[in-house]
Amino acid sequence: MEVVNQRVALAEAxxxxxxxxxxxHAELVRQLDDELQRAHKLPLSSYDVLVxxxxxxxxRLRMAELADAVVLSRSGLTRLVDRLVxxxxxxxxxxxxDARGMYAVLTDAGLARLRExxxxxxxxxxxxxVDRLDEEELAALAxxxxxxxxxxxxxxxxxxx
Amino acid sequence: MEVVNQRVALAEAxxxxxxxxxxxHAELVRQLDDELQRAHKLPLSSYDVLVxxxxxxxxRLRMAELADAVVLSRSGLTRLVDRLVxxxxxxxxxxxxDARGMYAVLTDAGLARLRExxxxxxxxxxxxxVDRLDEEELAALAxxxxxxxxxxxxxxxxxxx
DNA sequence: TAAGATTGACTTATCAATCTTA
DNA sequence: TAAGATTGATAAGTCAATCTTA
Numbered sequence: 001m002e003v004v005n006q007r008v009a010l011a012e013a014x015x016x017x018x019x020x021x022x023x024x025h026a027e028l029v030r031q032l033d034d035e036l037q038r039a040h041k042l043p044l045s046s047y048d049v050l051v052x053x054x055x056x057x058x059x060r061l062r063m064a065e066l067a068d069a070v071v072l073s074r075s076g077l078t079r080l081v082d083r084l085v086x087x088x089x090x091x092x093x094x095x096x097x098d099a100r101g102m103y104a105v106l107t108d109a110g111l112a113r114l115r116e117x118x119x120x121x122x123x124x125x126x127x128x129x130v131d132r133l134d135e136e137e138l139a140a141l142a143x144x145x146x147x148x149x150x151x152x153x154x155x156x157x158x159x160x161x
Numbered sequence: 162m163e164v165v166n167q168r169v170a171l172a173e174a175x176x177x178x179x180x181x182x183x184x185x186h187a188e189l190v191r192q193l194d195d196e197l198q199r200a201h202k203l204p205l206s207s208y209d210v211l212v213x214x215x216x217x218x219x220x221r222l223r224m225a226e227l228a229d230a231v232v233l234s235r236s237g238l239t240r241l242v243d244r245l246v247x248x249x250x251x252x253x254x255x256x257x258x259d260a261r262g263m264y265a266v267l268t269d270a271g272l273a274r275l276r277e278x279x280x281x282x283x284x285x286x287x288x289x290x291v292d293r294l295d296e297e298e299l300a301a302l303a304x305x306x307x308x309x310x311x312x313x314x315x316x317x318x319x320x321x322x
Numbered sequence: 323t324a325a326g327a328t329t330g331a332c333t334t335a336t337c338a339a340t341c342t343t344a
Numbered sequence: 345t346a347a348g349a350t351t352g353a354t355a356a357g358t359c360a361a362t363c364t365t366a
Binding site: 062063064074075077078079082095098100101102 | 348349351
């Protein structure tokens, strides 16, 4: 294979890694979201928020932190939290030291709901992902994510506006 | 580590593999979509459709096949193709042998647009993904996807012919 | 009756603008 | 003036129902 070619197309091995990543993600997430919705009427995006809050000190997180944690825009998170508040799974609380800030706080009902749903979700993750890989492969994936995300976040600023 | 624990929570190594998978995907896709939109006003979802068509025989695919290829619902694909038709990048064509069926066909303009955009996109995939991993790691990922999704499925290609 | 594709109603996420406090 | 969060307008995807042909 000519080096020249490499400038344009991805090599086959690269494509297998990248394309498989995209497809696998799309299919797994679709399946897991489906299972969660059917069994608990809880979308994966909501589940994700509940998990983040459950793992945070005081069961609470600032809106901006939470948005980063679940990889959602600020406004997207505001809307998602609105819905969770309506359902009684989360409540909002002012930040003492900064009157501009808001916490999203997991309620007892939210924690209970999370506990119900987590069995379904974790079973799904096991069945579709974890159990199909051996220890070595799991470690290899973790290392890959570390290299991709850990090694210097590369902000982009070289595009024409 | 107690076996009992395994029934509920994921082990740390499992969580690193799974959680990293989700976060990495979300961040990369967001970044790549952004680059494509800024540089070419082309969402990643549209790009993906154009790629699938470019790699298909006769530059065309049945609606249902295309929906599967890009992991979108049937109706979602109908809408996406509507938009691409409006932009002149794709056109629809009846299936000869079955009057119910429709092809989505890549137009010359669509192919040209794809070629423009592919440089940006492939550079991005290299910079954010491929170049951060070595050959071994890429192969490990490909193997993992293979084990997770099993044998048969449409390969994702990345390059217009 | 079923298969292939589309449409209607609705949900969810985003950007840009706005409001409030630092 | 900027930072944190929310809101208005809008884009994009989903399910369920529908239309057309097999």
